[in-house]
Amino acid sequence: MDDDAPDELFAELKTRHIGGWGVVQIAAGTGLAVYAMWVVILQPGFRKVPLRLQVPYVPASKAQVNHVMTLLRGRKGGLVDLGSGDGRIVLEAHQQGFIPAVGYELNPWLVRLARFHAWRADHHEKVSYRREDLWKVDLTECKNITVFLAPSVLSLLQQKLQAELPDDALVVAGRFPFPDWTPCRVEGHGVDRAWAYNMQAQRQNTPVTDSKLNNELTQEKGST
Numbered sequence: 649m650d651d652d653a654p655d656e657l658f659a660e661l662k663t664r665h666i667g668g669w670g671v672v673q674i675a676a677g678t679g680l681a682v683y684a685m686w687v688v689i690l691q692p693g694f695r696k697v698p699l700r701l702q703v704p705y706v707p708a709s710k711a712q713v714n715h716v717m718t719l720l721r722g723r724k725g726g727l728v729d730l731g732s733g734d735g736r737i738v739l740e741a742h743q744q745g746f747i748p749a750v751g752y753e754l755n756p757w758l759v760r761l762a763r764f765h766a767w768r769a770d771h772h773e774k775v776s777y778r779r780e781d782l783w784k785v786d787l788t789e790c791k792n793i794t795v796f797l798a799p800s801v802l803s804l805l806q807q808k809l810q811a812e813l814p815d816d817a818l819v820v821a822g823r824f825p826f827p828d829w830t831p832c833r834v835e836g837h838g839v840d841r842a843w844a845y846n847m848q849a850q851r852q853n854t855p856v857t858d859s860k861l862n863n864e865l866t867q868e869k870g871s872t
Contacts, residue, residue, distance in 0.1 A: 705733055705758060708796055712822045713740050715835040715842040716794055719820045727792040730782040735762025737794050742775045746792060750776045752785050787812040796822045803827050815848035
């Protein structure tokens with residue numbers, strides 16, 4: 649094929665009417681590309697997670713990150729992001745003065761992506777992304793928690809947080825609120841909204857025992 653062939657092909661595509669079958673072919677190709685990305689990049693983190701607790705990766709928007717940081721304004725110490733995805737919440741938290749800033753994510757590809765973002769921002773030695781199951785993370789020393797998770801996960805996670813977090817901890821949820829908690833502050837609107845929860849207030853209103861939490865977690869793991 650001569651050197652002019654690619655230019656002639658693109659010129660022909662620009663002037664040719666695609667038609668219905670062409671649209672179907674493009675859609676099919678796009679669908680296969682999305683499926684391939686799911687299999688290679690996203691699926692590994694879900695293989696050992698019960699269906700009810702699987703959360704598709706949806707990156708937080710700039711507005712969502714800003715609202716989370718607004719709710720955390722005035723807080724000090726470290727921050728933990730549960731289900732940290734591509735790591736943008738952790739990275740922004742570090743830049744806002746939270747030390748240490750740690751993200752827990754089960755998907756190995758997303759952990760690598762988060763570390764790449766941190767390296768590109770020249771903060772790779774200052775933040776931490778760990779490939780760990782959030783249900784096994786010890787939160788007893790954590791004071792600032794952020795989560796961007798689905799409602800089905802939040803309903804169970806709130807029990808773990810109540811059982812482990814200290815009274816002076818603040819939990820900030822983005823995109824979806826905790827189903828049984830009353831927020832102390834809300835920032836933003838629609839899908840960009842974020843909710844802040846005072847841990848002492850939640851524990852007083854909806855107490856939970858360690859045995860109850862352990863039983864429910866055992867049932868979830870037994871269903872895999």
